[in-house]
Amino acid sequence: MNTARTADGSGEDLVASIASPEALDERLVSLAYLGDEGLATALFLALKLGKPLLLEGAAGVGKTEAAKVLAALLGRDLVRLQCYEGIDASHALYEWNYQRQLLAIRGLAHETPSEADLYSDKYLIARPLLQVLRAPTRKILLIDEVDRADDEFEAFLLEFLSDFTISIPEIGTLSASSRPVIVLTSNRTRELHDALRRRCIFHWMSYPDAEREARIIMLRAAGVAEATALVVARAVLGLRSLQLTKPPGIAEAVEWASAATLLEQSEGQWPAAFKRSIGVAIKNEEDMVRLAPELDSILAQACS
Amino acid sequence: MSKQCIASHAFTELPPGVRQLVALAPFLRQHGFAVAPEQLINFLSAAYWLEARSMEAMRLAGRATLAPPPERLLEFDRLFRLFFSGKASASATRAHDELHSVAEPQADDSVAAGLKARELKGTAASNAELLAVRPMEARVDSQLRQFASAWVRRRPERKGFRSRRSKAGTIDLRNSLRQLSRYDGDVLELRFRRRQPRTRRVLVLIDISGSMKQYTEEYLRLAHTLLHATPRVEVLCIGTRLTSITDTLRERDLDSALKRASDQVADWDGGTRIGPALAELLENMRYVSFVRGAVVLMLSDGLEPGTPSVLVDAVARLARLCWRLVWATPLAADPQYRPYTPAMRAMLPHLSDLVDGASQRSLLSFLLGLRRTGEPAAVVWAAAKQ
Numbered sequence: 001m002n003t004a005r006t007a008d009g010s011g012e013d014l015v016a017s018i019a020s021p022e023a024l025d026e027r028l029v030s031l032a033y034l035g036d037e038g039l040a041t042a043l044f045l046a047l048k049l050g051k052p053l054l055l056e057g058a059a060g061v062g063k064t065e066a067a068k069v070l071a072a073l074l075g076r077d078l079v080r081l082q083c084y085e086g087i088d089a090s091h092a093l094y095e096w097n098y099q100r101q102l103l104a105i106r107g108l109a110h111e112t113p114s115e116a117d118l119y120s121d122k123y124l125i126a127r128p129l130l131q132v133l134r135a136p137t138r139k140i141l142l143i144d145e146v147d148r149a150d151d152e153f154e155a156f157l158l159e160f161l162s163d164f165t166i167s168i169p170e171i172g173t174l175s176a177s178s179r180p181v182i183v184l185t186s187n188r189t190r191e192l193h194d195a196l197r198r199r200c201i202f203h204w205m206s207y208p209d210a211e212r213e214a215r216i217i218m219l220r221a222a223g224v225a226e227a228t229a230l231v232v233a234r235a236v237l238g239l240r241s242l243q244l245t246k247p248p249g250i251a252e253a254v255e256w257a258s259a260a261t262l263l264e265q266s267e268g269q270w271p272a273a274f275k276r277s278i279g280v281a282i283k284n285e286e287d288m289v290r291l292a293p294e295l296d297s298i299l300a301q302a303c304s
Numbered sequence: 305m306s307k308q309c310i311a312s313h314a315f316t317e318l319p320p321g322v323r324q325l326v327a328l329a330p331f332l333r334q335h336g337f338a339v340a341p342e343q344l345i346n347f348l349s350a351a352y353w354l355e356a357r358s359m360e361a362m363r364l365a366g367r368a369t370l371a372p373p374p375e376r377l378l379e380f381d382r383l384f385r386l387f388f389s390g391k392a393s394a395s396a397t398r399a400h401d402e403l404h405s406v407a408e409p410q411a412d413d414s415v416a417a418g419l420k421a422r423e424l425k426g427t428a429a430s431n432a433e434l435l436a437v438r439p440m441e442a443r444v445d446s447q448l449r450q451f452a453s454a455w456v457r458r459r460p461e462r463k464g465f466r467s468r469r470s471k472a473g474t475i476d477l478r479n480s481l482r483q484l485s486r487y488d489g490d491v492l493e494l495r496f497r498r499r500q501p502r503t504r505r506v507l508v509l510i511d512i513s514g515s516m517k518q519y520t521e522e523y524l525r526l527a528h529t530l531l532h533a534t535p536r537v538e539v540l541c542i543g544t545r546l547t548s549i550t551d552t553l554r555e556r557d558l559d560s561a562l563k564r565a566s567d568q569v570a571d572w573d574g575g576t577r578i579g580p581a582l583a584e585l586l587e588n589m590r591y592v593s594f595v596r597g598a599v600v601l602m603l604s605d606g607l608e609p610g611t612p613s614v615l616v617d618a619v620a621r622l623a624r625l626c627w628r629l630v631w632a633t634p635l636a637a638d639p640q641y642r643p644y645t646p647a648m649r650a651m652l653p654h655l656s657d658l659v660d661g662a663s664q665r666s667l668l669s670f671l672l673g674l675r676r677t678g679e680p681a682a683v684v685w686a687a688a689k690q
Contacts, residue, residue, distance in 0.1 A: 048349075054371075086468055203368055289589060
């Protein structure tokens with residue numbers, strides 16, 4: 001594969017060599033990621049304009065996967081920062097390794113250690129943002145589920161995303177040698193601040209249509225027949241329209257298709273195989289109760 | 305690069321093609337999309353990179369750079385096409401009307417009108433299913449805006465289960481020790497944790513039957529305000545059926561949110577079946593878990609045809625689930641009002657509050673006082689009897 005070559009830091013050339021969203025889309029397909037044209041355009045613009053890309057959408061539509069594929073495509077390492085409630089700068093930026101610093105002072109015994117020695121890279125624990133800032137051509141940053149973090153952290157990110165600099169009081173201000181590729185994802189459990197949306201290239205990811213989902217299922221799960229994939233894709237579409245707490249994502253659809261295929265091989269009955277393996281797709285007791293009366297009609301519709 | 309300084313030129317000096325792209329921004333703003341200058345620059349740069357190959361590519365670029373809210377993507381697409389097909393520049397307002405006439409469902413006008421006439425003649429709380437689409441007007445309401453900013457500070461809370469760092473509370477041993485190691489054990493600086501308050505969920509139930517007609521719009525505006533000032537809110541319309549309009553109201557622009565809500569709900573100003581609708585709500589486990597520990601705000605006159613047993617049972621269950629069940633009825637504006645209808649009398653023991661829902665001012669000030677728990681409604685109204 002031609003992308004593997006670029007691991008030595010020529011990622012910039014690779015970005016430059018992508019001429020159009022269509023070309024980018026082709027490469028995504030070659031890496032077994034089927035996105036829509038909107039995603040290809042957004043990714044293309046994010047790379048060309050050097051802006052962070054904000055992907056929003058329901059859980060399980062492939063936001064994180066898109067970032068992983070982008071990393072593979074550019075031949076760069078993916079550095080992932082998972083956001084959670086209460087995340088703060090020391091988890092995202094850097095921290096000093098106090099224990100090592102103290103040990104170093106004791107080791108020196110009678111000499112007075114100079115400050116420059118103690119606050120050197122050796123004692124700096126680089127967290128994701130700093131890691132990417134130092135090697136923007138070799139790494140891409142994924143800030144996952146920004147909507148889980150607090151408002152304060154969002155404001156803090158804003159600063160980082162506009163200047164790509166980090167200031168460390170003991171060392172000074174570090175800035176990226178080139179614009180790093182950054183992908184942010186959000187499940188939209190709360191609305192992000194407008195300022196953050198403005199800074200980013202934005203793409204709203206919706207669930208794929210039945211046909212593309214069937215193709216994704218066949219790509220991801222070997223041994224699933226085309227007819228099965230299509231039935232699962234249609235059934236999953238029906239399930240999502242039911243306003244469930246946890247509508248099945250693409251990963252669930254893939255698992256459901258493989259589970260049903262396995263059961264069918266041992267028993268040889270189609271609708272029953274789908275029904276018995278529903279637990280793979282629906283993982284919430286309340287949803288199961290809500291779904292039970294309608295499952296048969298959804299399956300019948302999907303099979304027809 | 306040239307693409308960066310495009311925006312700094314005077315508008316008239318721009319080449320005509322670019323001028324048209326720039327003019328898209330004010331056009332979109334006129335229709336309630338917030339387009340920042342920064343985003344416009346991104347859009348122009350996108351045109352440079354995509355070499356403006358096709359309208360379709362530019363539309364996708366517009367979506368990516370101008371970031372329209374997801375629930376208005378289709379509207380954005382329509383506006384985009386309208387703008388570049390050339391019709392829009394002549395009359396932006398006409399374009400707006402055109403857009404909304406496209407958005408409205410093709411209801412059979414004569415049937416709707418007929419039903420409407422019947423409804424006006426008949427009793428208010430009838431069971432006639434009216435499929436009328438209601439024209440909504442929105443006006444800027446300073447009272448609501450003030451309420452929103454006050455509400456953010458005074459909305460009901462509960463103690464969260466997870467603790468977070470704070471200035472006082474219980475000692476955070478892990479963090480304190482970490483701090484201690486930083487100074488090699490010399491300086492002991494205690495850190496604390498405390499359970500942080502969480503805002504309670506709010507469920508707004510709006511009765512949209514014919515008898516509540518004059519209030520529904522005001523209630524929708526209130527629901528919209530609450531939705532945008534509270535982390536977790538669910539808004540349901542109760543008519544002849546139960547409709548969730550939460551996602552529709554999520555749109556920040558009040559005007560178009562109300563318009564879309566009025567298109568979405570099919571049974572405006574029809575009859576009421578509050579009881580069955582509430583029972584339907586309680587069958588849906590999603591809503592049941594939402595209601596647990598929440599504030600339930602019922603905006604209805606409580607006029608239910610037929611036997612009230614279904615309604616009373618549902619209300620009793622709802623009251624057991626939620627933290628506080630507030631019933632606001634416009635009828636209570638009358639000082640002579642007493643909850644004497646059979647349904648109301650049976651429900652009264654279950655209600656936390658039964659308040660006046662006719663005057664916005666009193667309803668809003670009541671909501672701001674929600675944190676204080678007062679006497680249950682039954683006690684308050686028993687006192688009022690004497």
